Amino acid sequence: MSGVRVLVGTRKGAFVLTSDGRRGDWTVEGPHFGGWEIYHLAGSPADPNRIYASQSGGWFGQLIQRSDDGGKTWNTVGNDFAYAGDVGDHLWYDGTPRPWEFKRIWHIEPSHDDPDTVYAGAEDAALYRSTDGGQKWTELTGLRTHPTGASWQPGAGGLCLHTIILDPAHQGRIYTAISAAGAFRSDDGGDSWLPINKGLRSGEIPDQDAEVGHCVHHITQHPSRPDTLFMQKHWDVMRSDDAGATWREVSGNLPSDFGFPIAVHAHEPETIYVVPIKSDSEHYPPEGKLRVYRSRTGGDEWEPLTTGLPQANCYVNVLRDAMAVDTLDPCGIYFGTSGGQVYHSADGGDTWAPIVRDLPPVLSVEAQVLP
């Protein structure tokens, strides 16, 4: 029977949760890299036992760890994330120029077909690629040096490149998202980039039609509908059906216009999931009820999923990389909270249960299906 491995990055280490295909009984293993912030772990679709982890901390900087045995053992690989060429400036919060400065890797995206090829998204925003299993990283400079780059300003969490989608259907097409610059698309493997923010409405910027400056929180895509993208942004849930060229709002009846993660069902490309959070400063669920909202219509019409989730006195947050799906049937959904709980549903979201309750604050969740 197939198994599932859930990779959990937290403020104080990484955890590996495993179960068989029934997803009823779970083993919790960790912490790996105890005491370090693990912003993200990601397994290679081409080799599930190849896992990359972003390990960072305020004292000792950024490391990348690699496992070749499914997370049992780890070794450091390269951590030389240099900005290439004339580094230049972006805008700081106060509107003054500020030199680009590397802080950490937020997101790791292994390629679909080569375990040694992997992308990494950095704060301050830059995209890196390694083709040797993470030993050497090369910046794809076309993104950071886009003509709008000098005008990018950080979001509250930093000027982070947090989303990377490697399009499975169009060779060389990559989507990225940066807080708070917006979404970008490359059609040439990352050499050149196009801002794709038309139709986004961001409440607190003066020009609603601005090419950049939109607070995109996360983007997801179903592999069978590569031109359809779903976005959770600071204001509203959006969808695009033309590879990001235009966006329209699909927030519908959601109880807030804010949230971080968004995920799409593994087998139903019009079924999507979000976790509404109160904006702007509260960052906890409305009414103290932890509800995943599901739309089976690609947005606009949403239903709250509450069975098994706390419906009183719950004030946790769910961060942008902290929700994932598996590809089993029925589809499994997973998310982790700032309170250290990792919840899962083995029935597409109808019912939920905690896998583990008391981890450090969860930064990221990824799910792998094992043969």
Add this chain to the structure above:
Amino acid sequence: MIRVVLPAHLKTLAHVTGEVAIEVTGDGPVTQRRVLDAIEARYPMLLGTIRDRHSGKRRPFVRFYACEEDLSNESPDAPLPERVTRGEEPFIVLGAMAGG
């Protein structure tokens, strides 16, 4: 041999326990830079964890102590105390206290 004490997180990364003994080869005085060069050569997983990989500057929350002195802000090319170069006292790398 130069005795070096690493902080717990870096010992874990380097897969060592206790003090590390480092040989600093070549002519000239034993300096902070040469000791760190030798540490990073033997333990390449520590590259970037003690000092910036490009500027060579000490990371902000890392400190260097030896012989009951804080050497963090000394020139990286200043000679280390003789008791360190003779192996009588360790060169201590530590993560600074940062609390509130």
